[in-house]
Amino acid sequence: MSRLPQPEQGRSLWQDAWRRLRRNRAALVAMIVLGALVALVIVGPWFAPWSYDYIDFDGDWGAAPSLSGSHWFGTDSLGRDLFARTLQGGRISLLVGFVATLVSLLIGVTWGAVAGYYGGRIDNVMMRIVDILYAMPFMFFVILLMVLFGHHLVLIFVAIGAVNWLDMARIVRGQTLSLRQKEFVAAAVTSGLGSGAIIRHHIVPNLLGVVVVYATLTIPQVILVESFLSFLGLGVQEPATSWGMLVNDGAREMEATPWALIFPAAFLATTLFCFNFIGDGLRDALDPKDR
Secondary structure, eight states, X not given: OOOOOOOOOOOOHHHHHHHHHHTOHHHHHHHHHHHHHHHHHHHHHHHOSSOTTOBOTTSOTTOOOOSSSSOTTOBOTTSBBHHHHHHHHHHHHHHHHHHHHHHHHHHHHHHHHHHHHHOHXXXXXXXXXXHHHHHSOHHHHHHHHHHHHOXXXXXXXXXXXHTSOHHHHHHHHHHHHHHTTSHHHHHHHHTXXXXXXXXIXXXXXXXXXXXXXXXXXXXXXXXXXXXXXXXXXXXXXXXSOOHHHHHHHHHHTTTTOTHHHHHHHHHHHHHHHHHHHHHHHHHHHTOGGGO
């Protein structure tokens, strides 16, 4: 007696996306490099021979990198270990990137989903507010917040994230205008679900693909903003540091100690490239129109 053929199991959107992402070598390599870099930044300072704020009075200030010595990346003009400061700066820069992006996504997704779902006057009012905020100079607004409320690290998260959500709000609003016409939303309305429940359980989950891609492209943008603020002296303050602050310090001393600029700039550039390659790979993987 012959056995009946087993029905083929289907794959979910996320399984198909992961399969397509694995075929993207640039994105896959970027994920590996970024994972290794994040692990080094998180774990490395615990095993570094020097603390990021310790001044080596017994060594040469501005010493060149040496694998045989204890200062692998050399020291800065104040005698502090550049390896430990680069890893500590990576912690701050990545933390600002992730937290500020999370703040911007929470505001942008909520604002855009509500405006797109309700439509009408609510949509017009909410999007006109977005247009007004777009007209304000972004960097000036962030600098104004930093000057008024100080240079606390938490404020950097809030300041950058609170003014970086406008693009996400517009993207989510456009996608929501399309989703609210779908049959599953009409079925949810017919079953008696409230507007808030429909937005939470039906609209937002179907926006996750767009949100994930945008998040990977927003993190490097936020890191650059924080780096620019630190470069101007408005970001992280001593004795803490970030990649932008290290680049600023290295740029002032590049003729005497070029390694003080090369190492943090290389870490910053590598991180930005990785996020952009991953964002491009996710965009291609989650867009099955050509499949």
